[in-house]
Amino acid sequence: MSDEDPLARCYDAHAKGLFAYLLSLTHEEEDARDLLQETFLRLARQPDLLDAARSERAVLFRIAHNLAMDFHRRRTVRDRFLQSQGAQDSIPFAPAEDPDEAAFRAEAARALSDLPPEQRAVVHLKLWEGFTFEQIARVLEISPNTAASRYRYALDKLRIRLRRWVENSSQTTAGTMKP
Amino acid sequence: MNLQDPIETRLRRLPLQTPAPEWRAAILDAARAAASSESPHQAPTIHGLWRNWLQAILWPSPRAWAILAGCWLAALTLQWSLPASDSSLPTASPPTELAQRWQAWQERKRYMAELLRELAPRSDEPSQPVPAPALPPRQTLVEPLQPDESSIAA
Numbered sequence: 001m002s003d004e005d006p007l008a009r010c011y012d013a014h015a016k017g018l019f020a021y022l023l024s025l026t027h028e029e030e031d032a033r034d035l036l037q038e039t040f041l042r043l044a045r046q047p048d049l050l051d052a053a054r055s056e057r058a059v060l061f062r063i064a065h066n067l068a069m070d071f072h073r074r075r076t077v078r079d080r081f082l083q084s085q086g087a088q089d090s091i092p093f094a095p096a097e098d099p100d101e102a103a104f105r106a107e108a109a110r111a112l113s114d115l116p117p118e119q120r121a122v123v124h125l126k127l128w129e130g131f132t133f134e135q136i137a138r139v140l141e142i143s144p145n146t147a148a149s150r151y152r153y154a155l156d157k158l159r160i161r162l163r164r165w166v167e168n169s170s171q172t173t174a175g176t177m178k179p
Numbered sequence: 180m181n182l183q184d185p186i187e188t189r190l191r192r193l194p195l196q197t198p199a200p201e202w203r204a205a206i207l208d209a210a211r212a213a214a215s216s217e218s219p220h221q222a223p224t225i226h227g228l229w230r231n232w233l234q235a236i237l238w239p240s241p242r243a244w245a246i247l248a249g250c251w252l253a254a255l256t257l258q259w260s261l262p263a264s265d266s267s268l269p270t271a272s273p274p275t276e277l278a279q280r281w282q283a284w285q286e287r288k289r290y291m292a293e294l295l296r297e298l299a300p301r302s303d304e305p306s307q308p309v310p311a312p313a314l315p316p317r318q319t320l321v322e323p324l325q326p327d328e329s330s331i332a333a
Binding site: 005008017019033037041043047093159163 | 184185186187189190191193194195196197198199202203205206207209210211213214
């Protein structure tokens with residue numbers, strides 16, 4: 001790893017999170033990869049983007065989010081075609097060996113992809129990036145209250161969709177804790 | 180926020196996909212190439228500005244814009260293809276080449292008309308219909324039968 005190169009340092013620090021975020025928004029690994037590259041191209045062309053930033057991670061996520069939204073608007077027609085052809089979306093979670101866990105991840109990915117993109121973005125940034133609502137608001141250019149309400153709505157939907165899995169999980173955990 | 184929410188806890192624990200390791204070099208090389216090909220504060224080119232402007236306008240509904248442009252082209256083609264003497268249409272100026280050809284043809288027509296007028300004899304005779312020659316006084320083809328003197332004599 002070349003720490004002298006700021007671009008490489010940024011990649012090593014943020015590429016993993018950015019890729020997962022882009023994959024969550026695009027559902028396609030190739031598209032997420034292209035947008036990840038475009039994010040770093042933007043950064044390379046305008047290195048001063050990070051100079052005045054309080055959080056370079058937030059700036060990078062903001063660039064990636066804007067790219068993903070542009071991409072989302074452009075590919076609407078192609079999406080409809082792929083959906084009509086029964087194309088399988090890429091799952092944003094790592095594969096699991098345990099069949100139950102793999103099934104849960106697949107169901108969670110489906111539940112996430114059924115959320116509107118704006119709610120999915122908030123959920124991802126909150127759950128897997130650990131952003132506060134203020135940080136999410138800056139990334140998505142919305143108010144913190146809007147971010148919080150989107151998160152609540154999305155979590156309610158996920159709770160309903162994944163209730164069975166969570167209940168099974170808690171029962172299993174309770175069972176294993178018994179002597 | 181309730182951090183003890185089981186669904187949040189369960190989802191938060193899910194490991195995310197990671198980018199393939201071989202992408203790192205490719206992406207960084209592309210980024211460095213892009214950085215070296217452009218100066219940091221290069222002014223945007225006219226082509227880039229035009230493309231961005233066009234993209235911003237057309238992306239929401241490119242097909243609708245294409246159909247609208249096609250309709251305009253069809254309407255303009257139809258208008259130009261109609262004869263210019265049609266007074267019901269507004270007098271839009273045709274394209275330059277067509278206008279020049281039309282003007283040249285009109286001048287040639289006028290010139291030919293003048294030339295024909297010049298070549299024509301000044302007197303009116305040829306132009307006047309030739310009066311039909313006066314017919315001789317009507318002659319009867321069959322002489323009226325007159326009593327033959329010899330026969331009478333006989």
